[in-house]
Amino acid sequence: MLRSPNGLLEFTALDRDVFRVRATSKKRFSNNPSFAVVESEWTGRDARVVSLKKSIQLRSDVSGLVVRLEDGKIQLGNDSGGAISIDKIGFTGKAPRLELRLEEDEHIFGLGETTGAFNKRGLIRTFWNTDVLGHSPAIHPGMGSLYLSIPFAITLRDGVAAGLFWDNPARQRWDMGSTDFDLWKLAADSGEIDLYLFLGPTVENVVNNFGRLTGRTPLPPQWALGYHQCRYSYRSGAEVEAVARTMRKKKIPCDAIYLDIHHMDGCRVFTFGKAFPRPAELVSRLARKGFKSVAIVDPGVKNDPKFGVQKRGIKAGVFVKEPTGKRDFVGVVWPGKSRFPDFLNADARQWWAKEQGALSRKGIAGFWNDMNEPANFARPDKTLDPRARHRTGHGVRSHVEVHNVYGSLMAQASRDGALKANPNQRPFIITRAGYAGVQRDAMVWTGDNSSTWQHFEDSIQMLLNLSVSGVPFCGCDVGGFLDNCTSELFVRWMQCGAFTPFFRSHTNIGTVRQEPWSFGPEAEEIVRHYIEMRSRLQPYLYSLFAEAARCSAPVMRPLFWHHADDLQAVDTGDQFLLGRDLMIAPILKQGGTARSVYLPEGTWYDYWGGGLVEGRQHVLAHAPLQFVPLFVRAGAVIPFRDLQQFAGEKPMDEVTLNHWVGGMGSFEFYDDDGQSNEFENGCCAKRTILASGSRDVGKLRVSNQTGTYESPTKTWRVVFHGLPQHPRVKLDGRSIRCLSDPGTGLPSCEIKHPAGAFELAWD
Numbered sequence: 001m002l003r004s005p006n007g008l009l010e011f012t013a014l015d016r017d018v019f020r021v022r023a024t025s026k027k028r029f030s031n032n033p034s035f036a037v038v039e040s041e042w043t044g045r046d047a048r049v050v051s052l053k054k055s056i057q058l059r060s061d062v063s064g065l066v067v068r069l070e071d072g073k074i075q076l077g078n079d080s081g082g083a084i085s086i087d088k089i090g091f092t093g094k095a096p097r098l099e100l101r102l103e104e105d106e107h108i109f110g111l112g113e114t115t116g117a118f119n120k121r122g123l124i125r126t127f128w129n130t131d132v133l134g135h136s137p138a139i140h141p142g143m144g145s146l147y148l149s150i151p152f153a154i155t156l157r158d159g160v161a162a163g164l165f166w167d168n169p170a171r172q173r174w175d176m177g178s179t180d181f182d183l184w185k186l187a188a189d190s191g192e193i194d195l196y197l198f199l200g201p202t203v204e205n206v207v208n209n210f211g212r213l214t215g216r217t218p219l220p221p222q223w224a225l226g227y228h229q230c231r232y233s234y235r236s237g238a239e240v241e242a243v244a245r246t247m248r249k250k251k252i253p254c255d256a257i258y259l260d261i262h263h264m265d266g267c268r269v270f271t272f273g274k275a276f277p278r279p280a281e282l283v284s285r286l287a288r289k290g291f292k293s294v295a296i297v298d299p300g301v302k303n304d305p306k307f308g309v310q311k312r313g314i315k316a317g318v319f320v321k322e323p324t325g326k327r328d329f330v331g332v333v334w335p336g337k338s339r340f341p342d343f344l345n346a347d348a349r350q351w352w353a354k355e356q357g358a359l360s361r362k363g364i365a366g367f368w369n370d371m372n373e374p375a376n377f378a379r380p381d382k383t384l385d386p387r388a389r390h391r392t393g394h395g396v397r398s399h400v401e402v403h404n405v406y407g408s409l410m411a412q413a414s415r416d417g418a419l420k421a422n423p424n425q426r427p428f429i430i431t432r433a434g435y436a437g438v439q440r441d442a443m444v445w446t447g448d449n450s451s452t453w454q455h456f457e458d459s460i461q462m463l464l465n466l467s468v469s470g471v472p473f474c475g476c477d478v479g480g481f482l483d484n485c486t487s488e489l490f491v492r493w494m495q496c497g498a499f500t501p502f503f504r505s506h507t508n509i510g511t512v513r514q515e516p517w518s519f520g521p522e523a524e525e526i527v528r529h530y531i532e533m534r535s536r537l538q539p540y541l542y543s544l545f546a547e548a549a550r551c552s553a554p555v556m557r558p559l560f561w562h563h564a565d566d567l568q569a570v571d572t573g574d575q576f577l578l579g580r581d582l583m584i585a586p587i588l589k590q591g592g593t594a595r596s597v598y599l600p601e602g603t604w605y606d607y608w609g610g611g612l613v614e615g616r617q618h619v620l621a622h623a624p625l626q627f628v629p630l631f632v633r634a635g636a637v638i639p640f641r642d643l644q645q646f647a648g649e650k651p652m653d654e655v656t657l658n659h660w661v662g663g664m665g666s667f668e669f670y671d672d673d674g675q676s677n678e679f680e681n682g683c684c685a686k687r688t689i690l691a692s693g694s695r696d697v698g699k700l701r702v703s704n705q706t707g708t709y710e711s712p713t714k715t716w717r718v719v720f721h722g723l724p725q726h727p728r729v730k731l732d733g734r735s736i737r738c739l740s741d742p743g744t745g746l747p748s749c750e751i752k753h754p755a756g757a758f759e760l761a762w763d
């Protein structure tokens with residue numbers, strides 16, 4: 001710790017590659033707890049302090065933080081160079097400020113959810129959760145804030161990654177080389193400087209450490225990964241059931257239907273209105289058909305003296321107070337005049353969790369937390385009075401200091417409520433607003449986009465940047481929320497959405513319908529195909545979610561996740577990888593039937609045509625409306641299952657391991673019962689799959705199962721892509737027959753009841 005008349009500066013080595021820098025202009029650091037950080041006990045205690053004439057250094061075995069005494073500059077790096085250089089750190093009045101030096105070719109990614117370019121270098125963004133209708137950059141080119149604030153960034157320079165997180169939920173403004181190309185200026189309205197600095201050198205390591213610091217996304221229930229159908233609003237129980245019936249009649253897989261605000265009695269939270277009579281029966285009829293019901297939950301509690309939630313809330317004293325502290329703060333949201341639960345207060349969260357039980361008791365399986373920036377129509381700044389009072393466990397704090405965490409803490413209450421009601425069911429919480437760490441409690445969707453090509457394209461970079469900001473479970477309103485979608489846009493967006501972590505079509509009141517069949521038979525046919533593909537990809541997706549839960553690796557990955565040293569890959573923000581091996585390059589232009597696709601290092605198969613292309617080049621992919629350009633890396637092993645109309649419809653008797661031969665591949669296969677929390681006690685099935693070899697000779701090795709889940713899978717079918725029709729294949733050294741796969745006509749082998757490990761070799 002360094003003391004000066006201007007305040008305090010403290011450096012801590014949390015781990016060999018994670019450092020913390022704190023600064024305050026006061027005599028003491030505040031003892032306000034962090035809302036983001038969950039793991040504060042790190043193991044970096046073996047770091048040494050080295051005091052030299054011109055600097056003080058904090059060194060771990062691989063890296064060091066150097067404070068230069070002559071000018072106060074702070075440098076963090078390892079022996080091969082500096083990764084983060086803080087030129088200035090201090091306060092202007094109460095406002096903390098920082099200035100970091102940017103290198104010529106430095107890229108900036110992350111920042112949670114922001115509009116505009118993929119690489120944030122050159123932009124100014126403000127972290128201040130805001131309800132923004134139609135946030136496309138085409139509508140608001142300089143759009144600074146959105147619904148969610150994650151003041152975390154990854155910098156990439158010559159393939160070397162570093163990361164920075166400023167833990168401060170007040171308003172922050174980041175100028176990332178916009179006004180001054182070499183400088184990254186960060187400022188907050190209040191609070192302290194509390195920086196976490198991550199030394200990669202890989203992106204994976206930065207994000208893993210950020211996840212360790214702020215928490216992981218828990219494994220979702222399998223149904224959350226299916227196709228979800230939403231509209232603002234299905235106006236009655238009968239309409240919801242008609243949509244559900246049509247899904248099943250048309251055999252379009254679907255796992256969940258959403259009840260938007262019209263399901264409530266006059267927007268009274270946790271209630272059902274007259275158009276939804278006997279809601280428990282409705283929900284149970286839907287459940288019998290394999291649909292989960294997800295209800296919207298807005299924080300605003302209607303100001304109605306007869307309304308039970310309000311009455312109990314007032315009695316328990318759980319609402320945010322006016323600046324005077326005397327009365328409850330009242331704003332205006334969908335229900336009209338409303339009070340706001342004080343989610344910063346633990347008792348208020350518990351109260352809310354209990355109230356939410358009213359929905360759980362009716363069988364509602366998922367909770368859609370909306371308007372939780374919090375939105376307030378009654379003020380020009382669209383939120384609560386900055387001086388409104390929150391009663392936290394650590395004293396009263398004004399709204400302006402903690403604004404950005406309101407949504408996260410609502411999600412926490414919602415998750416607690418879901419668990420309280422059903423302790424052995426994995427909760428499904430979706431949120432619009434949040435702060436760093438929101439992923440512990442909810443998945444994030446990107447709010448009110450528009451049915452425009454521009455916004456479709458923008459959604460890719462938004463989801464990629466969210467994915468590397470600790471939030472692997474994310475998605476946008478597929479098809480677009482505002483405005484009328486067209487048939488072509490719908491098809492193209494659904495083709496892409498099928499490969500994003502969260503796959504839900506949603507649209508605004510008054511717009512044309514956006515169910516899979518809404519745009520005629522041709523569009524329906526294509527869309528069904530991709531929804532079906534999503535259903536068959538479930539074991540792949542689910543295994544990726546298990547990986548995300550373990551180490552925060554995104555499900556939907558920017559190319560730089562695996563190819564950070566390839567500048568072209570780093571700059572590509574209109575394609576993405578699902579896991580390591582599946583490349584999706586959506587058609588993002590009206591009338592487009594071809595596009596240029598960048599394939600990074602490796603050999604790539606065209607998923608549709610089977611042709612092989614060498615990586616590190618752009619290729620032209622042809623894609624008439626039925627096709628989205630898809631490429632698979634040689635060496636990939638991608639498990640598929642048979643089609644289901646909803647998760648849990650059929651046991652996974654058989655897993656098809658699709659293997660594209662000709663490279664090294666590895667995959668961690670994960671399975672469990674898909675819904676309970678028994679996996680936490682080891683009730684799961686994990687297998688490591690390794691592939692190697694060339695296109696002529698190769699091997700695929702599947703390890704023993706670890707975990708105690710009694711898997712229903714009796715058959716593993718291995719389908720070879722890229723081999724001649726009749727390859728010679730040996731199973732554990734003995735020749736076996738290779739048949740033609742009924743689905744694809746490709747050579748395939750069946751392995752029945754593989755109790756333990758097995759190895760397939762071919763030549």
Ligand code: GLC
Pocket residue numbers: 231232260261296370371432447448506507508
């Ligand atoms: C907000 C949400 C949107 C929802 C609407 C009505 O605009 O972002 O998804 O449909 O409110 O509840």
